[in-house]
Amino acid sequence: MIEQLTTEAIDLLKQLIETQSFSSEEDNTALLIEDWFTTHQIPFKRNKNNIWATNKHFDEKKPTLLLNSHHDTVKPNNGYTKDPLKAIVEDGKLYGLGSNDAGGCLVSLIATFTHFYKKKSLKYNLVIVASAEEESSGPNGLNSMLSIIPNVDVAIVGEPTLMNLAIAEKGLVVFDAKVKGTASHAAHPNKDNAIYNTIDVLKWFQDYKFEKKSPVLGDVKMTVTQINAGTQHNAVPSEVDLVVDVRVNDKYTNQEIANILNQKSPCTRIAPRSLRLNSSSIPIHHDLVKAGIALGRETYGSPTLSDQSVLSCPSLKLGPGDSTRSHTADEFIYLTEIEEGIGIYINLLNKVL
Known part of the structure; x- marks a missing residue:
């Protein structure tokens, strides 16, 4: 049979x-x-x-x-x-x-x-x-x-x-994040270039460690997977959009991860697309x-x-x-x-x- x-x-x-x-x-x-x-x-x-x-x-x-x-x-x-x-x-x-x-x-x-x-x-x-x-x-x-x-x-x-x-x-939360700056002509000085501001933000995401480690699933894994900014070669954009992929261990709920990133991330704005994939x-x-x-x-x-x-x-x-x-x-x-x-x-x- x-x-x-x-x-x-x-x-x-x-x-x-x-x-x-x-x-x-x-x-x-x-x-x-x-x-x-x-x-x-x-x-x-x-x-x-x-x-x-x-x-x-x-x-x-x-x-x-x-x-x-x-x-x-x-x-x-x-x-x-x-x-x-x-x-x-x-x-x-x-x-x-x-x-x-x-x-x-x-x-x-x-x-x-x-x-x-x-x-x-x-x-x-x-x-x-x-x-x-x-x-x-x-x-x-x-x-x-x-x-x-x-x-x-x-x-x-x-x-x-x-x-x-x-x-x-591991669960999954995908975040849309935004880094702000000041728009300007590329020929003029600009100390608030959104793209340059993003360098420190990317470094923060690369280095940040969530405290709770799971004996089975290990650490929470956070990765910036997409970046988008600007439409013209001679114009500094006012903002940069990031997409952040977070793989969540069993020591956190997805809502807890969202709360931590809202409190601590250096982004102007960061929001989860969904919290249901636990x-x-x-x-x-x-x-x-x-x-x-x-x-x-x-x-x-x-x-x-x-x-x-x-x-x-x-x-x-x-x-x-x-x-x-x-x-x-x-x-x-x-x-x-x-x-x-x-x-x-x-x-x-x-x-x-």
């Missing part, structure tokens, strides 16, 4: 790769996922491009475990030497856009859910959500499903982790984590963002594939990683369910 599910899961992944599914354009991959559930006689529901289902013997008296991964992709970069929308198998690798992030995780979780769908007397209910708009953090992704699906007590979010246990994940974690003593450790999986803190950020319950990030391959040219996943991933997911849940 598991071997058959694995074969079918790999076939589904090949179909997903060959079906364009950029964020907010996942209509057709949603149809492929619907076909899986129809074929396996599993009732499902669709909300926009999110597909979800519950186990056959769902019991409202039991806690609920969410299985989630996404079927949207980023757009391919210019470095591809292979067709990104062609599923190509070479030397045990399955190439294609979304193969690693996060198609391998998604089909492995779908196969795992299918394996457990009809089982009776489970300790947890299961709900699976194949979600949209993860890559863009859009409004119609997993965040839009939390008021629709049953209340979730704990979650496994499928992202490539080499099947190791990401027991914490850090997330699961206790090391949770049954899911203990079960994973018993299977020989390592624990670590993840610096990358996923749909964990919209969940308020404990969540574990776990999946086949390697995060360092995500968003790279000629993205791929090893077929053996999918086979191993399904096996580990099933063995993990066997210990918990």
Whole structure:
């Protein structure tokens, strides 16, 4: 049964790769996922491009475990030497856009859910959500499903982790900042040049250290990622715009980070775009984590963002594939990683369910 599910899961992944599914354009991959559930006689529901289902013997008296991964992709970069929308198998690798992030995780979780769908007397209910708009953090992704699906007590979010246990994940706040100065003609003296004023501001962002360090996630990471100023060669602009990317550990809330930067940064103005993408974690003593450790999986803190950020319950990030391959040219996943991933997911849940 598991071997058959694995074969079918790999076939589904090949179909997903060959079906364009950029964020907010996942209509057709949603149809492929619907076909899986129809074929396996599993009732499902669709909300926009999110597909979800519950186990056959769902019991409202039991806690609920969410299985989630996404079927949207980023757009391919210019470095591809292979067709990104062609599923190509070479030397045990399955190439294609979304193969690693996060198609391998998604089909492995779908196969795992299918394996457990009809089982009776489970300790947890299961709900699976194949979600949209993860890559863009859009409004119609997993965040839009939390008021629709049953209340979730704990979650496994499928992202490539080499099947190791990401027991914490950094949150993200993007800030728009402004540095002011005095506009002038470039030919005249100006001791308040906004661009020169930015030098000290950039140095402050480079050197500033947040006090609280997490044993799992380390320091808060703050990086200036964009800068924009001026429109003419002979005119000194009155202001410089900066974009600051802050990866937040589990010792701070996003609001606390915003408060600190408002109080301490030397910018004229600094404001967060959103505070909803928080850090997330699961206790090391949770049954899911203990079960994973018993299977020989390592624990670590993840610096990358996923749909964990919209969940308020404990969540574990776990999946086949390697995060360092995500968003790279000629993205791929090893077929053996999918086979191993399904096996580990099933063995993990066997210990918990």
